[in-house]
Amino acid sequence: MPNENIKDRRFVANLLRKVRIGxxxxxxxxxxYPKDTTDESLIAAYHALIHYEADEDIRFRDALYxxxxxxxxxxxxxxxxxxxxxxxxxxxxxxKFYDSAPILHKNNFQGxxxxxxxxxxxxxxxxxx
Numbered sequence: 001m002p003n004e005n006i007k008d009r010r011f012v013a014n015l016l017r018k019v020r021i022g023x024x025x026x027x028x029x030x031x032x033y034p035k036d037t038t039d040e041s042l043i044a045a046y047h048a049l050i051h052y053e054a055d056e057d058i059r060f061r062d063a064l065y066x067x068x069x070x071x072x073x074x075x076x077x078x079x080x081x082x083x084x085x086x087x088x089x090x091x092x093x094x095x096k097f098y099d100s101a102p103i104l105h106k107n108n109f110q111g112x113x114x115x116x117x118x119x120x121x122x123x124x125x126x127x128x129x
Contacts, residue, residue, distance in 0.1 A: 005042075006083040008034040012045055013081035019049065020073045026053035041086040045076050047094035 015029040026049050033046055052073060059066035079086055 005039050008037060008039065008042060009080040009083055012042055013077040016045065016049070016073050016077035016080070019052065020070050020077070026050070040091050041080060041084075044086050044091045044094045045080060047097050048073065048076055048090075050097070 011034065015024070015032060018024040019026055019029050029049055030046070034042060037043060052069060055065075055069060059069055076086060076090075085091075
């Protein structure tokens, strides 16, 4: 694995921990996330953060669910901090969400084009269905 992936994985592990302990919100973590990553583990962790945010009300009402989700986020952080790949079942579980919430692109012309073509592709898929 290239050194860049290890650096990004450790950075994301830190973001995950900050979100879990309430040091930053999910939105801040997503905005700071490595842009245009192709690392499957980082893409899965990105979607895990989105789901963590979506379940905020459930975590508030259900202490056991909160503990399980916090443990899950910590497991992702621990694995990424070691530079390891997330388990395949976790990566595969999030692939169905890739089109609905794509990872952010760099704030440059190339990033704009990626987002633009992606949005056209999603719109085309929706019309076909």
